[in-house]
Amino acid sequence: MSIYKWLNRYVGKQESGFTLIELIVSITILGMIAVIIAQGFHLGFKAWEKGEAEIETVQTIRVLSGLIFQQLKSSYPYKIKIDDENVVVFKGDANSMMFVTTLAAPYPGGFKWVRYLHKDGILYYKEGFLPDKELLDNIPGDEEILETEVEEVSFQYYSKEEDKWKESWDFSDKLPGSVKVLISSLQPIFVNIPLSSENDEQKI
Template identity: 30%
Template sequence: MRICGTGSEGGKERGFTLLELLISIGLLALIVVILGGAMRLGFRAIDAGERRMDALDRYRTSFGILTAQLQSAAPLTYDEEGEKRYYLKGDDRSLRFATNRSIWGEDRGCVIVSYRLEAGEGGRLSLYASERPVGMEGTREVRLFDDLKSLSFAYYAREAAEEKGEWTEDWSDDTRYPEQVKLRFIRGGGEAEILVPLYARAKK
Protein backbone atom coordinates (compact mmCIF):
# COMPACT_ATOMS: atom_id res chain seq x y z
CA MET A 1 0.00 0.00 0.00
CA ARG A 2 1.33 3.47 -0.90
CA ILE A 3 0.15 6.80 0.32
CA CYS A 4 0.63 9.16 -2.64
CA GLY A 5 0.88 12.84 -3.22
CA THR A 6 1.78 15.10 -6.13
CA GLY A 7 5.46 16.02 -6.25
CA SER A 8 7.13 19.08 -7.72
CA GLU A 9 10.04 17.38 -9.46
CA GLY A 10 9.06 16.59 -13.03
CA GLY A 11 5.49 15.95 -11.96
CA LYS A 12 6.53 12.62 -10.55
CA GLU A 13 4.36 10.99 -7.97
CA ARG A 14 5.86 10.73 -4.48
CA GLY A 15 4.58 8.96 -1.42
CA PHE A 16 5.30 6.74 1.59
CA THR A 17 4.59 3.10 1.90
CA LEU A 18 2.69 1.98 4.97
CA LEU A 19 5.87 0.28 6.22
CA GLU A 20 7.83 3.53 5.98
CA LEU A 21 5.07 5.35 7.83
CA LEU A 22 5.02 2.73 10.59
CA ILE A 23 8.81 2.92 10.90
CA SER A 24 8.62 6.71 11.22
CA ILE A 25 5.94 6.46 13.89
CA GLY A 26 7.99 3.81 15.71
CA LEU A 27 11.10 6.00 15.64
CA LEU A 28 9.11 8.96 16.93
CA ALA A 29 7.71 6.82 19.76
CA LEU A 30 11.23 5.59 20.59
CA ILE A 31 12.51 9.16 20.75
CA VAL A 32 9.65 10.10 23.09
CA VAL A 33 10.43 7.10 25.34
CA ILE A 34 14.15 7.98 25.43
CA LEU A 35 13.42 11.62 26.22
CA GLY A 36 10.96 10.58 28.93
CA GLY A 37 13.54 8.26 30.49
CA ALA A 38 16.19 10.96 30.38
CA MET A 39 13.83 13.41 32.06
CA ARG A 40 12.96 10.90 34.78
CA LEU A 41 16.66 10.26 35.41
CA GLY A 42 17.24 13.99 35.54
CA PHE A 43 14.43 14.49 38.05
CA ARG A 44 15.76 11.62 40.15
CA ALA A 45 19.26 13.09 40.10
CA ILE A 46 17.88 16.47 41.17
CA ASP A 47 15.82 14.84 43.92
CA ALA A 48 18.83 12.83 45.14
CA GLY A 49 20.95 15.96 45.09
CA GLU A 50 18.37 17.85 47.12
CA ARG A 51 18.21 15.02 49.64
CA ARG A 52 22.00 15.05 49.97
CA MET A 53 21.95 18.82 50.47
CA ASP A 54 19.21 18.49 53.09
CA ALA A 55 21.23 15.79 54.87
CA LEU A 56 24.38 17.94 54.82
CA ASP A 57 22.45 20.92 56.13
CA ARG A 58 21.02 18.76 58.92
CA TYR A 59 24.51 17.51 59.83
CA ARG A 60 25.95 21.01 59.89
CA THR A 61 23.06 22.28 61.99
CA SER A 62 23.17 19.35 64.41
CA PHE A 63 26.93 19.48 64.91
CA GLY A 64 26.65 23.25 65.28
CA ILE A 65 24.17 22.71 68.12
CA LEU A 66 26.36 20.10 69.82
CA THR A 67 29.49 22.22 69.47
CA ALA A 68 27.77 25.36 70.78
CA GLN A 69 26.41 23.49 73.79
CA LEU A 70 29.82 22.07 74.65
CA GLN A 71 31.52 25.44 74.28
CA SER A 72 28.89 26.87 76.64
CA ALA A 73 29.30 24.03 79.13
CA ALA A 74 29.21 25.12 82.77
CA PRO A 75 31.16 23.25 85.47
CA LEU A 76 28.10 22.92 87.69
CA THR A 77 27.96 20.40 90.49
CA TYR A 78 25.26 18.61 92.43
CA ASP A 79 25.26 17.07 95.91
CA GLU A 80 25.40 13.31 96.27
CA GLU A 81 25.97 11.71 99.66
CA GLY A 82 27.46 14.93 100.97
CA GLU A 83 29.91 15.34 98.07
CA LYS A 84 30.01 17.73 95.14
CA ARG A 85 29.92 15.99 91.78
CA TYR A 86 30.16 17.44 88.30
CA TYR A 87 27.19 17.01 86.00
CA LEU A 88 29.62 16.24 83.20
CA LYS A 89 29.88 12.49 82.80
CA GLY A 90 30.42 10.44 79.69
CA ASP A 91 31.76 7.45 77.85
CA ASP A 92 32.35 6.67 74.18
CA ARG A 93 28.61 6.40 73.40
CA SER A 94 26.98 8.96 75.69
CA LEU A 95 27.64 12.36 77.25
CA ARG A 96 25.87 14.46 79.89
CA PHE A 97 26.76 17.98 81.01
CA ALA A 98 25.35 21.34 82.12
CA THR A 99 25.23 24.16 79.59
CA ASN A 100 23.88 27.69 79.20
CA ARG A 101 22.80 26.98 75.60
CA SER A 102 19.47 25.25 74.96
CA ILE A 103 18.92 23.17 71.83
CA TRP A 104 15.63 25.01 71.29
CA GLY A 105 17.23 28.42 71.63
CA GLU A 106 15.04 29.38 74.53
CA ASP A 107 16.12 31.38 77.56
CA ARG A 108 15.75 28.46 79.95
CA GLY A 109 18.78 29.29 82.06
CA CYS A 110 21.19 26.45 82.67
CA VAL A 111 20.04 23.08 81.33
CA ILE A 112 21.28 19.51 81.71
CA VAL A 113 21.73 17.97 78.27
CA SER A 114 22.33 14.30 77.53
CA TYR A 115 23.51 12.80 74.25
CA ARG A 116 23.22 9.09 73.58
CA LEU A 117 23.60 6.67 70.68
CA GLU A 118 20.99 4.07 69.83
CA ALA A 119 21.02 1.32 67.22
CA GLY A 120 18.60 1.88 64.35
CA GLU A 121 17.57 0.06 61.19
CA GLY A 122 20.14 -1.61 58.97
CA GLY A 123 22.91 -1.35 61.53
CA ARG A 124 22.78 2.46 61.47
CA LEU A 125 23.09 4.55 64.61
CA SER A 126 20.94 7.44 65.77
CA LEU A 127 22.10 10.22 68.08
CA TYR A 128 19.48 11.57 70.47
CA ALA A 129 19.69 14.67 72.63
CA SER A 130 17.51 15.42 75.64
CA GLU A 131 17.57 18.32 78.05
CA ARG A 132 15.86 19.69 81.13
CA PRO A 133 16.33 22.86 83.19
CA VAL A 134 18.52 22.45 86.28
CA GLY A 135 16.47 21.49 89.30
CA MET A 136 13.27 21.05 87.30
CA GLU A 137 11.26 18.24 85.74
CA GLY A 138 10.14 18.06 82.14
CA THR A 139 12.60 16.59 79.64
CA ARG A 140 12.51 17.42 75.92
CA GLU A 141 14.14 15.14 73.37
CA VAL A 142 15.12 15.34 69.71
CA ARG A 143 16.88 13.03 67.26
CA LEU A 144 19.83 14.77 65.64
CA PHE A 145 21.24 12.04 63.37
CA ASP A 146 19.75 8.81 62.11
CA ASP A 147 22.18 7.38 59.55
CA LEU A 148 25.53 7.14 61.32
CA LYS A 149 27.84 4.18 60.89
CA SER A 150 29.82 5.16 63.97
CA LEU A 151 30.14 7.98 66.49
CA SER A 152 32.31 8.15 69.59
CA PHE A 153 33.18 10.65 72.31
CA ALA A 154 36.60 11.06 73.93
CA TYR A 155 37.83 13.39 76.68
CA TYR A 156 41.15 15.17 77.11
CA ALA A 157 42.59 16.36 80.42
CA ARG A 158 45.91 16.83 82.15
CA GLU A 159 47.12 17.19 85.68
CA ALA A 160 48.00 20.69 86.89
CA ALA A 161 51.72 19.89 87.07
CA GLU A 162 51.86 18.18 83.66
CA GLU A 163 52.42 19.75 80.25
CA LYS A 164 50.84 16.89 78.32
CA GLY A 165 47.54 15.27 79.03
CA GLU A 166 45.84 12.17 77.72
CA TRP A 167 42.65 11.11 76.00
CA THR A 168 40.17 8.76 77.61
CA GLU A 169 36.86 7.28 76.44
CA ASP A 170 35.35 7.34 79.92
CA TRP A 171 34.90 10.42 82.08
CA SER A 172 33.58 10.20 85.62
CA ASP A 173 36.18 12.33 87.42
CA ASP A 174 34.74 14.65 90.09
CA THR A 175 38.03 16.38 90.94
CA ARG A 176 38.75 18.00 87.58
CA TYR A 177 37.11 19.06 84.33
CA PRO A 178 38.17 17.97 80.81
CA GLU A 179 39.80 20.55 78.57
CA GLN A 180 38.45 19.17 75.31
CA VAL A 181 35.87 16.75 73.97
CA LYS A 182 36.50 14.90 70.72
CA LEU A 183 33.75 13.64 68.42
CA ARG A 184 34.67 11.10 65.78
CA PHE A 185 31.98 9.96 63.39
CA ILE A 186 31.58 7.88 60.24
CA ARG A 187 28.69 8.12 57.80
CA GLY A 188 28.09 7.38 54.15
CA GLY A 189 29.94 10.51 53.08
CA GLY A 190 33.14 9.67 54.95
CA GLU A 191 34.82 10.08 58.32
CA ALA A 192 35.44 13.24 60.33
CA GLU A 193 36.77 14.34 63.70
CA ILE A 194 35.81 17.44 65.68
CA LEU A 195 37.70 18.84 68.69
CA VAL A 196 35.68 21.10 70.97
CA PRO A 197 37.46 23.09 73.73
CA LEU A 198 35.53 23.50 76.98
CA TYR A 199 36.01 27.19 77.73
CA ALA A 200 34.16 26.99 81.04
CA ARG A 201 37.06 25.05 82.53
CA ALA A 202 39.04 28.28 82.84
CA LYS A 203 36.29 29.78 85.00
CA LYS A 204 36.46 27.12 87.71
Protein backbone atom coordinates in the same frame (compact mmCIF):
# COMPACT_ATOMS: atom_id res chain seq x y z
CA MET B 1 1.38 -12.51 -3.04
CA SER B 2 4.42 -10.95 -1.43
CA ILE B 3 4.03 -8.49 1.43
CA TYR B 4 5.37 -5.68 -0.73
CA LYS B 5 2.80 -6.28 -3.49
CA TRP B 6 0.08 -6.46 -0.86
CA LEU B 7 1.15 -3.16 0.64
CA ASN B 8 1.41 -1.53 -2.80
CA ARG B 9 -2.06 -2.78 -3.66
CA TYR B 10 -3.71 -1.17 -0.60
CA VAL B 11 -1.47 1.83 -0.04
CA GLY B 12 -0.10 2.49 -3.46
CA LYS B 13 3.38 3.61 -4.23
CA GLN B 14 4.28 7.23 -4.71
CA GLU B 15 7.82 8.34 -5.27
CA SER B 16 7.24 11.44 -3.15
CA GLY B 17 5.38 9.65 -0.33
CA PHE B 18 5.97 7.04 2.38
CA THR B 19 5.07 3.38 2.37
CA LEU B 20 3.22 1.86 5.33
CA ILE B 21 6.40 0.12 6.49
CA GLU B 22 8.31 3.39 6.40
CA LEU B 23 5.59 5.05 8.46
CA ILE B 24 5.60 2.18 10.97
CA VAL B 25 9.39 2.32 11.24
CA SER B 26 9.32 6.11 11.65
CA ILE B 27 6.64 5.95 14.34
CA THR B 28 8.57 3.18 16.13
CA ILE B 29 11.77 5.21 16.08
CA LEU B 30 9.96 8.31 17.34
CA GLY B 31 8.41 6.23 20.11
CA MET B 32 11.81 4.88 21.13
CA ILE B 33 13.25 8.40 21.16
CA ALA B 34 10.35 9.60 23.31
CA VAL B 35 10.93 6.74 25.77
CA ILE B 36 14.66 7.52 25.97
CA ILE B 37 13.95 11.22 26.56
CA ALA B 38 11.36 10.39 29.23
CA GLN B 39 13.81 8.05 30.97
CA GLY B 40 16.46 10.76 30.82
CA PHE B 41 14.11 13.26 32.45
CA HIS B 42 13.15 10.69 35.09
CA LEU B 43 16.77 9.87 35.94
CA GLY B 44 17.62 13.56 36.00
CA PHE B 45 14.74 14.30 38.36
CA LYS B 46 15.73 11.41 40.64
CA ALA B 47 19.33 12.65 40.70
CA TRP B 48 18.11 16.17 41.52
CA GLU B 49 15.92 14.83 44.33
CA LYS B 50 18.82 12.83 45.74
CA GLY B 51 21.12 15.83 45.53
CA GLU B 52 18.59 18.04 47.32
CA ALA B 53 18.13 15.42 50.05
CA GLU B 54 21.89 15.12 50.54
CA ILE B 55 22.27 18.91 50.74
CA GLU B 56 19.47 19.11 53.30
CA THR B 57 21.06 16.33 55.37
CA VAL B 58 24.47 18.03 55.32
CA GLN B 59 22.91 21.36 56.34
CA THR B 60 21.04 19.68 59.20
CA ILE B 61 24.21 17.97 60.42
CA ARG B 62 26.08 21.28 60.26
CA VAL B 63 23.40 22.92 62.39
CA LEU B 64 23.60 20.06 64.91
CA SER B 65 27.39 20.32 65.00
CA GLY B 66 27.12 24.05 65.61
CA LEU B 67 24.65 23.53 68.45
CA ILE B 68 26.83 20.92 70.17
CA PHE B 69 29.86 23.17 69.71
CA GLN B 70 28.17 26.16 71.35
CA GLN B 71 26.77 24.08 74.20
CA LEU B 72 30.16 22.54 74.95
CA LYS B 73 31.81 25.96 74.80
CA SER B 74 29.31 27.07 77.45
CA SER B 75 29.64 23.93 79.56
CA TYR B 76 29.97 24.53 83.29
CA PRO B 77 31.49 22.47 86.14
CA TYR B 78 28.16 22.12 87.93
CA LYS B 79 28.51 19.74 90.87
CA ILE B 80 26.13 17.30 92.48
CA LYS B 81 26.62 14.85 95.30
CA ILE B 82 26.92 11.16 94.40
CA ASP B 83 27.75 8.68 97.17
CA ASP B 84 28.72 11.54 99.51
CA GLU B 85 31.15 12.95 96.95
CA ASN B 86 30.77 16.18 94.98
CA VAL B 87 31.32 15.48 91.28
CA VAL B 88 31.05 17.57 88.12
CA VAL B 89 28.05 16.72 85.94
CA PHE B 90 29.83 15.51 82.82
CA LYS B 91 29.58 11.92 81.65
CA GLY B 92 30.08 10.42 78.23
CA ASP B 93 31.19 7.52 76.10
CA ALA B 94 31.66 6.97 72.37
CA ASN B 95 27.91 7.18 71.60
CA SER B 96 26.47 9.44 74.30
CA MET B 97 27.34 12.58 76.23
CA MET B 98 25.70 14.46 79.09
CA PHE B 99 26.81 17.77 80.62
CA VAL B 100 25.64 21.10 82.04
CA THR B 101 25.58 24.26 79.91
CA THR B 102 24.66 27.90 80.37
CA LEU B 103 23.62 28.26 76.72
CA ALA B 104 19.91 29.11 76.34
CA ALA B 105 19.28 28.80 80.06
CA PRO B 106 15.82 29.97 81.21
CA TYR B 107 17.30 32.97 83.04
CA PRO B 108 20.66 34.82 83.09
CA GLY B 109 23.22 32.81 85.01
CA GLY B 110 20.97 29.75 84.91
CA PHE B 111 21.92 26.20 84.05
CA LYS B 112 20.46 23.28 82.17
CA TRP B 113 21.70 19.77 81.52
CA VAL B 114 21.71 18.24 78.05
CA ARG B 115 22.22 14.70 76.83
CA TYR B 116 22.98 13.36 73.35
CA LEU B 117 22.58 9.69 72.42
CA HIS B 118 23.29 8.00 69.09
CA LYS B 119 21.63 4.62 68.67
CA ASP B 120 20.65 2.57 65.59
CA GLY B 121 21.31 5.46 63.21
CA ILE B 122 19.17 7.93 65.19
CA LEU B 123 20.42 10.92 67.19
CA TYR B 124 18.41 11.54 70.37
CA TYR B 125 18.39 14.59 72.64
CA LYS B 126 17.14 15.40 76.10
CA GLU B 127 17.48 18.41 78.39
CA GLY B 128 16.35 19.64 81.78
CA PHE B 129 16.77 22.64 84.04
CA LEU B 130 18.80 22.91 87.22
CA PRO B 131 18.75 22.64 90.16
CA ASP B 132 17.10 19.23 90.07
CA LYS B 133 17.17 16.96 93.10
CA GLU B 134 16.11 14.00 90.93
CA LEU B 135 18.66 14.63 88.19
CA LEU B 136 20.13 11.14 88.02
CA ASP B 137 16.65 9.60 87.80
CA ASN B 138 15.51 12.03 85.10
CA ILE B 139 18.44 11.54 82.72
CA PRO B 140 17.42 8.24 81.00
CA GLY B 141 14.28 7.82 78.87
CA ASP B 142 11.87 10.09 76.96
CA GLU B 143 14.53 11.35 74.56
CA GLU B 144 13.53 13.54 71.63
CA ILE B 145 14.56 12.46 68.13
CA LEU B 146 16.83 15.14 66.67
CA GLU B 147 17.68 13.47 63.38
CA THR B 148 17.17 10.09 61.72
CA GLU B 149 19.52 8.29 59.34
CA VAL B 150 22.69 9.62 60.97
CA GLU B 151 25.27 7.03 60.03
CA GLU B 152 27.88 7.89 62.64
CA VAL B 153 28.15 9.97 65.80
CA SER B 154 31.10 9.59 68.14
CA PHE B 155 32.64 11.50 71.02
CA GLN B 156 36.13 11.52 72.53
CA TYR B 157 37.36 13.35 75.62
CA TYR B 158 40.76 14.88 76.29
CA SER B 159 42.27 14.52 79.75
CA LYS B 160 44.76 17.24 80.61
CA GLU B 161 46.10 15.23 83.54
CA GLU B 162 46.77 12.13 81.45
CA ASP B 163 47.55 14.12 78.28
CA LYS B 164 45.56 11.78 76.05
CA TRP B 165 42.19 11.26 74.37
CA LYS B 166 39.78 8.89 76.10
CA GLU B 167 36.79 6.92 74.81
CA SER B 168 34.75 7.70 77.92
CA TRP B 169 34.48 10.24 80.71
CA ASP B 170 32.92 9.45 84.07
CA PHE B 171 31.69 11.78 86.80
CA SER B 172 34.79 13.31 88.38
CA ASP B 173 36.02 16.54 89.94
CA LYS B 174 36.52 18.38 86.63
CA LEU B 175 35.47 18.81 83.02
CA PRO B 176 37.47 17.32 80.15
CA GLY B 177 39.92 19.73 78.57
CA SER B 178 38.47 19.22 75.09
CA VAL B 179 35.85 17.15 73.31
CA LYS B 180 36.10 15.69 69.82
CA VAL B 181 32.77 15.39 68.00
CA LEU B 182 32.37 13.40 64.78
CA ILE B 183 29.03 13.39 62.95
CA SER B 184 28.71 11.33 59.75
CA SER B 185 31.00 12.39 56.90
CA LEU B 186 31.75 15.89 58.21
CA GLN B 187 35.19 16.77 59.46
CA PRO B 188 35.43 16.23 63.24
CA ILE B 189 35.19 19.32 65.42
CA PHE B 190 37.41 19.90 68.44
CA VAL B 191 35.91 21.93 71.26
CA ASN B 192 38.19 23.38 73.91
CA ILE B 193 36.25 23.80 77.15
CA PRO B 194 37.13 27.15 78.76
CA LEU B 195 36.10 26.18 82.31
CA SER B 196 37.85 22.82 82.36
CA SER B 197 40.50 24.22 84.70
CA GLU B 198 38.22 26.43 86.77
CA ASN B 199 37.63 25.72 90.43
CA ASP B 200 34.38 27.69 90.60
CA GLU B 201 31.34 25.49 90.70
CA GLN B 202 27.61 25.49 91.34
CA LYS B 203 26.11 22.77 93.48
CA ILE B 204 22.63 21.35 93.71
